[in-house]
Each structure stands twice: as structure tokens, then as C-alpha cells.
Amino acid sequence: MREEILRIIERNSRIDTGELAVRLGRDESDVVNEMMKMEEEGIICGYHTMINWEKTTQETVTALIEVRVTPQRG
Template sequence: MVKREELLRSIDKNSRISISELAVMLGENEIDVANELKALEDEGIICGYHTMIDWSKTSIDKVMALIEVKVTPQRGIGFDSIAERIYKYPEVTSVYLMSGGFDLMVMLEGKTLKEVASFVTNKLSPLDTVLSCSTHFILQKYKEHGTILTKKYDDTREIFTP
């Protein structure tokens, strides 16, 4: 029987790992690992496979922002309805229900600061249950999904002692 927790942790670290590599790591046969992956997908536990890209190292213009949103939850459905309205916009990459000083955290991306600001002003803020928005632009990513994106400079000079 394939251990789900170990399987999930392994693919969470590297979604490109092959079934044969997983089988060796878990001490299972490939068919059992493949069947367990399929079952996890069918149950909605595995929701997708993603590539992490450091866009700052490409020539593609991309601006990312974190938007703190305060809303008035709707009677009987809470925050789900407004979250759904927000996550349907293609610019929105993530929506989280939060505890603390705001209700929803919305991650979005655009080509320019102006484009992102326009989304907040023209699409997000006017929603009837939105009370306020606070926009934070992401200037530099250092670590994402457990992966360090910046590498320290290695000093390769030889040490000289007189």
C-alpha cells in the first residue's frame, strides 16, 4: 500500500519526478504508485502540476501584486461567493480567506503597475461587497514554494596572507 503522505510530500517538492523514481523512493512498484496518483487526482487532493518560473530572469514583463481585501460576507454563504467572483478574473492567480486585519488575500499579475492598479480600481474595488483594498507590489522574490530563487555570490578569490 503506497503511503499517501510520503507520495504527496515527494511530488510537492518535485512535480516532474517520474513514477519510476517515486516507486524506488517509496519502495513500491510503479503500477501501485501510478494508481495512487490517479486516485489522488480523482479525489481532488492533487489539483494540478505547476512549474515555478523566475520571471525576473526573462525578457517577459510581469508585475505581481498582493491585494488585501476587506469584504462584507453575504448572509448564508459567507465569503465563498465573493471569493468566487474574484478568482474568475484571469488576472487573479490566487485567492485566500485570511484571519486578521483583512478577509481575502488576492494575488494577481499583469504586464505593468498601471495594469494591476487599473484592475484593482476598475474591477475589484467596485464589487458590491468589497469594503476596501490595499495593494502591495511584489518587488523581489527570494523564496517561493520552498525554493530559494536568489543565489548568494560565491567569492572565488584566493585568500592572500602575507
């Protein structure tokens, strides 16, 4: 069940636990308990949001910086 939960919430972290339980064919309380265990164990580290900044009025700047390091002795 853990892997199934992780695959689903990786694609949609805002899915309702009731809907998640229905998809898995499990009781909602079992799903909630399993998710809490995975949070406590550090398997689930957080829930993230992807934002399309191009659809906002926020102006952004993107830069690619190349750094070369030459090791020196001494």
C-alpha cells in the same frame, strides 16, 4: 504511502513515477494507481510550475493594492 507521495510531488511535481517508486520502495504500478486515485478524489488538483520571471525577457509589473471597506446601513 499517500502522504509520502504527496510530500515528494509537492516539492517536485515532475518527478518520474519510476524514481518516485524507488524512493518509496514500491512498485511503479502501485504508485501510478495511487496517484490516479488521488487525482480522481480531488486530493491532487493539478501540477504547477514555478517560474523565475526575472531570468526571462518578459517584463512584469507588480502592484500591491489596499482596499478598505466601510459597512453602511440602509
